[in-house]
Amino acid sequence: MYEKIINGDLSGDVRIVDLRSDTISKPTPEMREAMFHAIVGDDVYGEDPTVTDLEQKAAKLLGKEDAVFVVSGTMANLIAIMVHCNQRGSEMISGDNGHTFRFEQGGPAQIAGVQTAILKNNEDGTFSLDELRNKIRKNPDFHEPVTSLIIVENTHNMCGGKVLPLDWLEKVGNIAAEHNIPVHMDGARIMNAAVYLKVTPKRVARDVDSVCFCLSKGLGAPVGAILAGTKSFIIKARRVRKALGGGWRQAGILAAAGLVALDKMIDRLAEDHAHTLKIAKAIVDVNSKIFKVDLKAVETNIFIMYLDTTKLVARDFQHRLAEVRQTDPIRVSVKASSRDAECVRFVTYWEITDKEVDLAIQKIVFVIKEFEDTFKE
Numbered sequence: 243m244y245e246k247i248i249n250g251d252l253s254g255d256v257r258i259v260d261l262r263s264d265t266i267s268k269p270t271p272e273m274r275e276a277m278f279h280a281i282v283g284d285d286v287y288g289e290d291p292t293v294t295d296l297e298q299k300a301a302k303l304l305g306k307e308d309a310v311f312v313v314s315g316t317m318a319n320l321i322a323i324m325v326h327c328n329q330r331g332s333e334m335i336s337g338d339n340g341h342t343f344r345f346e347q348g349g350p351a352q353i354a355g356v357q358t359a360i361l362k363n364n365e366d367g368t369f370s371l372d373e374l375r376n377k378i379r380k381n382p383d384f385h386e387p388v389t390s391l392i393i394v395e396n397t398h399n400m401c402g403g404k405v406l407p408l409d410w411l412e413k414v415g416n417i418a419a420e421h422n423i424p425v426h427m428d429g430a431r432i433m434n435a436a437v438y439l440k441v442t443p444k445r446v447a448r449d450v451d452s453v454c455f456c457l458s459k460g461l462g463a464p465v466g467a468i469l470a471g472t473k474s475f476i477i478k479a480r481r482v483r484k485a486l487g488g489g490w491r492q493a494g495i496l497a498a499a500g501l502v503a504l505d506k507m508i509d510r511l512a513e514d515h516a517h518t519l520k521i522a523k524a525i526v527d528v529n530s531k532i533f534k535v536d537l538k539a540v541e542t543n544i545f546i547m548y549l550d551t552t553k554l555v556a557r558d559f560q561h562r563l564a565e566v567r568q569t570d571p572i573r574v575s576v577k578a579s580s581r582d583a584e585c586v587r588f589v590t591y592w593e594i595t596d597k598e599v600d601l602a603i604q605k606i607v608f609v610i611k612e613f614e615d616t617f618k619e
C-alpha cells in the first residue's frame with residue numbers, strides 16, 4: 243500500500259530522488275571495503291579492536307572521557323535516560339517536539355519507568371529557559387517525582403534541522419548545574435550542527451554531560467550510534483546496553499564503517515547543507531501562495547516546507563511528487579516525508595549529488611506550479 247503511494251506509475255525511464263530521510267543513505271564503497279577487511283573480536287569481552295578504536299576516536303571527537311558503540315540512536319538515548327534516571331519516580335524534561343518524546347515509542351516510560359515533562363519547543367528547537375526553571379522540581383516533597391534529567395536535541399529534527407545556539411546550550415547547562423541535574427544531548431545529527439557552526443563537535447557538546455549521535459544518518463554508515471560521557475557513566479551504560487540486548491560480538495564489521503564515517507563523512511556534510519538550501523531557494527523562487535519555506539530556518543540537511551491546508555494536505559503533495567503520470571514532461575519521482583498535514587520534510591545526504599538536486603528541483607517546482615494552477619480559479 244505504502245509502496246504504491248510512493249511509487250505511483252513508474253515506468254522504466256523514471257528517476258527516483260529519495261529525500262525522505264538521511265537514514266536512506268547507503269554505506270560508501272570505502273565503508274564496504276573497510277568492513278570486509280575489519281579486524282574483529284568478541285566485543286562483549288571487550289576484545290573487538292575495531293569497536294574499541296571507534297569508541298575512543300568518537301569520545302575524543304566529542305570531548306568526553308569515554309564512549310560506547312550501540313545499535314541505534316534510540317538505544318543510545320534510552321541507555322542515557324536509564325543511567326541518568328536510575329531511581330524510581332524519576333522525571334525527565336524534554337521539548338514537546340523531541341525525538342525521545344515523540345518517536346521512541348515512549349521507551350522512557352515503557353522500559354525505563356521514567357515520566358517525561360514537556361516544554362513547548364520554539365521553532366528553532368530551543369525551549370524557554372524560564373519555563374525550564376519552573377519545570378524543575380525543587381526539593382520535591384513525597385508527592386512529586388524527582389527531576390533527574392534534561393534532554394536537548396541538536397540538530398532538531400522536527401524543527402527542520404535547526405542548530406541549537408551555543409549560548410542557549412550554555413544557559414541550559416548552567417541552570418542544570420544549579421540544580422544538580424544532568425543534561426543529555428540527543429545529537430543524532432550533532433556533526434551537522436558542528437559543520438554549520440564551524441566549530442568542533444567537542445565545542446557543541448561542551449555543556450552537556452552525555453551526548454549521542456547516529457553514524458547511520460548523514461554520516462552514511464549502515465548501522466550504529468555512539469553514546470559518550472564520563473568514564474563512570476559509560477561503565478553504567480555498558481551494563482544497561484547488555485540488559486537491553488545490545489551486547490554484540492564481532493561488531494567491528496560495523497564499527498569499521500563507523501570509522502570511515504568519522505574520517506571521511508563529516509566535513510562533506512557542508513555539501514548536503516548547500517543542497518537543501520538550493521532546493522529551498524528554488525521553492526521560494528516560485529513565489530507560491532500555497533507553499534512556503536522560511537529560508538532563514540534552512541541551516542543543515544533538513545528543511546520543512548509549509549503548505550496551506552485549506553487547499554491541500556501534505557499527503558496530497560507527497561503523492562503527486564512521487565507520482566509520474568504518462569503525460570508528465572518531467573520523468574522524476576521525488577519522495578519526501580511529512581511531520582503533519584501542513585509540513586513536508588526534505589532531507590539530503592551523500593548520494594543526493596548536484597544531479598539529483600537538479601532533478602528534484604525540476605519536479606518540485608513543476609508540482610507546485612501545477613497546484614497553483616489548480617487553485618487559481
Ligand SMILES: *Cc1c(COP(=O)(O)O)cnc(C)c1O
Pocket residue numbers: 313314315316317319341342395397398399428430431456458467
Ligand atoms: C533518528 C533520530 C534518533 C533515533 O535514531 P535511530 O538510529 O533511528 O534509532 C534519535 N534522535 C533524533 C533527533 C533522530 O533524528
